[in-house]
Amino acid sequence: MNERFLASTVACPDCDLLQHLSPLEPGDKLRCVRCDSLLAKRPIGPEGFCLALTVAATISYIIANTSPLMDLSVVGRSASTTIAGGALEMWRENEQLTAALVAICAIIAPGAYLLYMLVLQVAAHRSPVPRWVGGMLRSVHHFEMWSMLEVMLLGILVALIKIAQLASVEPGIGLWGVGALVVLFPAIIVTFDEREIWQRMEWYDGEIPELAVAEALAAKAHG
Amino acid sequence: MSTAMNASVTAAQLGLMSCESCQLLSRPSSVLEATYCPRCGEHLAFRRHGSIQKTWALIIAATICYFPAMLLPVLVSTTLGSSEDDTILSGVAYLYTSGSWPLALIVLVASVMIPLGKLAALAWLLITVQRGSIKNNHDRTRLYRVVELIGRWSMLDVFVDAFTVALVQLSPLMSVAPGTGVLFFAAVVVLTMFAAETFDPRLIWDSGEQHPVVHG
Numbered sequence: 523m524n525e526r527f528l529a530s531t532v533a534c535p536d537c538d539l540l541q542h543l544s545p546l547e548p549g550d551k552l553r554c555v556r557c558d559s560l561l562a563k564r565p566i567g568p569e570g571f572c573l574a575l576t577v578a579a580t581i582s583y584i585i586a587n588t589s590p591l592m593d594l595s596v597v598g599r600s601a602s603t604t605i606a607g608g609a610l611e612m613w614r615e616n617e618q619l620t621a622a623l624v625a626i627c628a629i630i631a632p633g634a635y636l637l638y639m640l641v642l643q644v645a646a647h648r649s650p651v652p653r654w655v656g657g658m659l660r661s662v663h664h665f666e667m668w669s670m671l672e673v674m675l676l677g678i679l680v681a682l683i684k685i686a687q688l689a690s691v692e693p694g695i696g697l698w699g700v701g702a703l704v705v706l707f708p709a710i711i712v713t714f715d716e717r718e719i720w721q722r723m724e725w726y727d728g729e730i731p732e733l734a735v736a737e738a739l740a741a742k743a744h745g
Numbered sequence: 746m747s748t749a750m751n752a753s754v755t756a757a758q759l760g761l762m763s764c765e766s767c768q769l770l771s772r773p774s775s776v777l778e779a780t781y782c783p784r785c786g787e788h789l790a791f792r793r794h795g796s797i798q799k800t801w802a803l804i805i806a807a808t809i810c811y812f813p814a815m816l817l818p819v820l821v822s823t824t825l826g827s828s829e830d831d832t833i834l835s836g837v838a839y840l841y842t843s844g845s846w847p848l849a850l851i852v853l854v855a856s857v858m859i860p861l862g863k864l865a866a867l868a869w870l871l872i873t874v875q876r877g878s879i880k881n882n883h884d885r886t887r888l889y890r891v892v893e894l895i896g897r898w899s900m901l902d903v904f905v906d907a908f909t910v911a912l913v914q915l916s917p918l919m920s921v922a923p924g925t926g927v928l929f930f931a932a933v934v935v936l937t938m939f940a941a942e943t944f945d946p947r948l949i950w951d952s953g954e955q956h957p958v959v960h961g
Contacts, residue, residue, distance in 0.1 A: 533756035533763035533770060537950040540756055540770075557886045557950070562768075594912050601914055605955050608907040615910060617923045620931045624907045627900060656785035660766045667938075670900050677904025680840075680848055684905070685913060687843055720767045726786040 534559050563580040565713045568723035572713040573643045579634050586699030587629065589612040592682060604696060605629055605674075628633040632703065635665035639710065642719070650731060659716065666711065672704045750837055755954060757947075762789040796945040803940035804867050810932040811860060818924030820905050825918065828884060833857065833902055856930070857903040863899075863937045866892050867944060881951040889946045899934045903927065959961060 530543050536559035543552060546564035565572070590602040603611075605628050612621035624628055626655055642658045645651065678697065685691050756763045761770045763790040766787040773780040773789065780789040800810065818830035831839070833856050840849035866888050873885060906927050 532768050533761065533772060535763070535765065535768075536890070536946045537882075538755040538947040539759055539950075540754055540759065540761070540765065557883060559886070559890070591908070592912060594915075596915060596919065599915050599918065601912060603908065605912040608904070608911045611911040611914065612907050612923055612927075615922050617927055620903060620907070620923065620927050623900075623931050623935065624903060628904070652802045656767065660785060660787060663766070670897050670904075673898055673900045676851070677901050678908050680852060680901070680905045681908040681912070682948075683848060684836075684840065684909060688913075688919065689915075691912070709915055717768075719755075720784070723784065725784045726781070727783040729783070 532561055534561060543544045562717055564614060564717070565715050567713045572710060572715070573640075575706055575710045575713060576636060576639045576643060579703055579710060580640065582699045582702040582706060583633060583636055584699075586696050586703055587633075589696035589699060590694035591678060591696040591700070592691055592694050594685060594689050594691045602694065605700075626676050627668055631665045631668035632671055632707070635669055637667065638662050639714070646722070650720055651719055651722045653726055655719065655722045656723055656726065659719065669707065671700060671707060673699050676702050753948070755960050756789045756949075757951075758954065761804075762791055764789060792947055792951075793943060793945040796943055796948060797875065799943040800867060800940050802873055803936050803943065804864050807860070807933050807936035808864055810929045810936065811864070814926055814930035814933050815857070817926030817929065819902065819926040819930060820909060820921055821924050822913070822921045823919070824908065830924060832924075833930065836902075836905075847908045852902065852905070855898045859895055859899045860933050860937055863892050863896055863941070867937075867940055870944060870949070874948045874952070877952040882949055882953065886946055889944065889949070890942075893941050898935075899937070901932065903931050 531540055532543055533540050533555060534554040537554060537557040539554060539556045541555065541561060543562055546552065546562060548564055549566040551560060553559065556707050587605055589723045590604055591607075593600060595601075606625075608628065609621045609625040612624060614620075638658045638661060642655045642662070644657050673745040675697075678700070682691050682693065724730055756770060763770055764782040764785060765787040769782055769784045771780075771783055773790065782789055783789065815833060818832050818856060819836070820831040822829050822831065834853075837849050837853045837857075840846075840852060850926050870885055870889060872906055873881075906923055910921050910923050917940060
């Protein structure tokens with residue numbers, strides 16, 4: 523590899539201090555010696571565990587988005603809503619920007635996050651990892667930041683309790699889906715080994731990482 | 746077993762740029778032209794471009810939006826012809842008087858205190874960075890991390906309003922519509938989240954460094 527680049531040295535994202543990274547054991551977390559920011563981590567859990575969690579989350583996502591979140595009934599009349607209904611009703615009431623924000627944080631960002639995570643984890647089985655995976659990894663951070671399912675769940679609970687004073691409300695199946703997602707999302711983030719994928723990735727400028735070459739040679743020797 | 750080795754030198758001092766996306770360190774071929782990470786193609790800079798100006802602009806805009814967000818109604822409920830306006834604070838008061846004080850506290854913290862705290866914290870970080878402060882670097886970095894982490898929770902009230910509006914649509918019996926305050930409140934949340942993103946925490950540490958750092 524080009525000597526312009528230092529493979530085992532990183533700069534702290536929060537204070538820019540250069541630090542050497544020794545090889546990490548599963549479960550290891552390396553923190554900046556100066557500001558205590560997380561520099562690198564290697565998750566525990568068997569290979570493919572994160573992908574399994576992502577598949578489980580995708581199923582929960584489909585259930586959460588297709589089933590009613592809650593039903594309301596008052597003197598013989600009833601109504602129910604889904605996640606999309608929350609955004610849609612805001613749109614109809616001429617609050618398009620707020621509706622878009624709700625849709626982004628509750629539907630689009632989590633959905634895109636899961637889709638990208640599925641595709642990039644499957645693609646990462648190849649060595650070297652194709653370079654378009656790098657672009658997906660970059661986007662994943664933004665989707666992660668704007669996925670606010672845990673905030674939405676609390677928001678729904680507050681709304682349920684407020685409305686419960688006026689009418690009888692019942693949680694629906696969709697709410698269980700949201701509950702599962704709120705648990706699965708942090709589990710995916712914790713078990714995802716991003717560093718490992720970056721190390722095996724074909725570079726944007728066309729260079730092939732040493733590690734990937736070694737793996738390919740080893741596979742050839744075995745085959 | 747692994748330990749981090751202290752080299753006591755920053756990437757910028759050695760003329761290295763750290764990719765904010767994939768962590769790769771690289772030396773820019775030229776200071777004048779735009780540089781991209783050779784591994785992932787991310788735009789590279791020693792420090793986030795115009796970090797101080799952009800963050801100030803965003804928090805000033807958020808502060809302006811904060812007042813209408815608190816004063817204007819977020820929900821307008823109509824029950825059998827009579828309508829009633831609800832602001833965020835009256836919503837908190839309603840939760841408190843109806844007996845669920847833990848929820849009232851959660852909404853008060855998430856909707857009123859977190860946005861205010863974020864604005865105050867970011868303003869303080871900017872002022873100390875601009876004055877070249879070298880004190881409390883650890884605490885300031887920790888404060889920045891807290892701001893980054895808790896910011897999303899102020900979206901709570903937007904979700905409460907959206908789902909209340911979505912569910913309570915039994916006109917003419919009872920219906921709820923969003924008020925103008927919701928838009929301003931959503932703006933506060935989005936602007937403060939962007940402000941936390943544009944602030945560069947590495948600036949906190951730059952004042953204490955021996956060699957001047959190249960600013961973007």
